[in-house]
Amino acid sequence: MADLPLSAALPAAPLRTKRRRLALPALLTVIALTLVLGAPELLPTYLVNTLIRAFLYAAVAITVDVLWGYTGILTFGQSAFFGMGAYAAGLVFTHLGFSPGMALFALAAGVAVAMLVAALLGWLAFYPGASPLYGSVMTLVLPIVVSQLLYSGGNFTGSSSGLSGFESFDLSIEAWFRIAGVFLVVLTGAVWLFVRSDGGKILEAIRDNEQRCEYLGINVSRVKVVLMIACAGIAAVAGFLFACVQMVVAPEYAGFVFGTELLMWVALGGRGTLIGPVLGTLVLDVTTSYLSGSLPFLWKLLSGLAFVIVIVALPQGFTPALWSSMKRWRRQAAAPLAALELQTAEPRPLAGLQGAGRHALALQDVRKNFGSLQVLQGISFHADPHELLSLVGPNGAGKTTLMRCIADGAERSAGKLWLNDHEIKRAPPFACVALGAGRKFQNANVFETLTVAQAMRVARTRHARPSLWRRSAVLPLPAAALQVMQATGLDQHLNLPASELSHGMKQALELAMVMALEPSVLLLDEPTAGLTKPERTLIGQILVDLTREHALCVLLVEHDLDFVREISSRVIVLHQGRIVLDGTVDEVVQSELVRAVYAGGAHAGSS
């Protein structure tokens, strides 16, 4: 087979680009820090007071942006965690008295309670298979429950009037301004590094396509729960600081109205931009506090109108709109993305293939019903390493359903299934990936907003844990994934988002992502659909090579019988949910049955 060059080095100046990438944000951080440290003496007291509050609200808005803007979890519940932090301070200072030690205890208790509740909420809201709407409803229930509890807490929580008049840190308003300001700037900087890091891209991958993430071996539910817990902790810290400054807490701060306001600020500022929600919160909260006094009723109307206008005219929010008009004004193409070097990753031993004489894949009486329709009616077979097994059959025979059952333990209605001699039981897709399965879907199943390079790195998450604050300048990929990228020209489009790829290129990208998983059982559902003949041939060669040299077991669904004939070592014919033939390529191609149910006159037997 053709030798493909394996190191496609792109013109790279990683160091310089990296410096440039960090220079502007670092400068902005320094300016922001200077401002928050130097400004309080220059500003009127009322504005200083208002800004302290806005800083803390903005910190919560950042957590909403991480959850909603970046990860796609629409949450109304961040106010509840803010309230927990605030009430921890209020309750401790009111009932136990104030001391620095008590303050530390209140902070720890508030954060701990918020994180525990977030873990519980996450567990309830993001169990595998939960719909996003259900998760959002759960986050809406939380602030309602929390504020109801606070209302019904009698003297302990102060009921509707909340707690006030407790002692707190004896600090000047200017000192609080600096503390809240530094807290916000540092938080923004840290989260900015995180969401733009290689690891942070997993959040956007989840927002784009949760299913693909699962099938890349990422435990999406766990990522969401961990994120929820971290964001709850941050919101609780903001709430604690808030109670310390204001020396008053009320149930409204934990309620869903505040939770919804946070969403509005994030939407107006521009979700998924981080800076947008911060600026949105600062501008809107400060304007509100100035105008709501003088125009109490009109202001609500005006802000409502403004919200509608912005959502209609600038659906992305202010910041992205400003950004793109600035770009147009400067007549500059998008800043050159960091150059990236593709590398060949060290081959690793295949999952679960240590022992000899094992079956890569075994099925025993696997059945699948959709209601009364029996799509699979007792499928039993096994396949070994080095086998390239093609699955052919008429449309609707159950081929894709069979693939689905192998890669997700929850799919089948009955029967047993083993991957590398591990029974998969009810294992979710990410756990099947850990057992060695890699599934390419029938339709191109990719991350639309991620670039080719970002998608490939997400696909490597299982093997190469990405940094949570850095972006790497190199991308090591297994040889097979690189070969697919080179054969289809994907390596020339590393910085192009998948949404701008053609249908065939998306198919190739998904195939490369699955190859990057280094699976031992490769499930391919029409992998070459939409690709040209030469590309098909190359991919066929890569598959043959993987099975021969690297002991892979490939299960392939294909309609191109010539392609099947060229590369398969064995063919299974599926018809109406049953295996009707299992044999060599020749046996199948010459079979009368295949001619009758599948191939038609022109195809079978010809070459």
Place this chain on the structure above:
Amino acid sequence: MPAALEVSGLTSGYSGAVVLRGLSLAVQPGEIVALLGKNGMGKSTLLKTIMGLLPARAGSVRLLGDDVTGEPAHRVARRPVAYTPQERALFQDLSVEQNLQLGLADARGFDAQLARIGEIFPVLPTRLKQRAGTLSGGEQKMLLVARALMAKPKLMLIDEISEGLQPSVIERLAVVLKAERDSAGTAMLVIEQNVGFALSIADRYAVLKMGEIVDHAAVVAGVAAHVADQLGV
């Protein structure tokens, strides 16, 4: 008689990139034109621009004699034009029957049309109440073609219809599309990776490269080798 489709000097693309560069192409009534080309050359982009799903930056599109350049997609779709996109654009939660009904301009003709569809794809009439989303991938493709045929269109824009279909169904599809052209005079612009299938039904072919048509001729015996050469196969 005006051309079924006349594209002239068409430039179009996505936010970042120009994909079509001054492309001109015509399809006459009763003619099947195969549009061939590698991935990413702009084939699907052309169909989307014709249907008004992407804005034309320059040039014009005439459908059945009317200038439709700049018309929104829902207005373009009111003409007797059927578009089968590459992605399975079915109403996944509606039944097979409901999907077929949506293809009709006039619901009264449903039974007659269904009988015709049943001859082409026998599996569909047996699944009328099934949810379209639960059909297999290949069956969804069949439903997509069937829905397009329901309307008795004068022009069909077909994007990679053979993908994912079993060989015998592809053969039957070739017969059906040719019969549709011959009996009803339907014009078709067919995008295909399956060059053999495309050339077996087409009267003319055009090869698209980097957003421009580089080769354009009638399908005659022995043309397959020449086309393969053009495509770099």
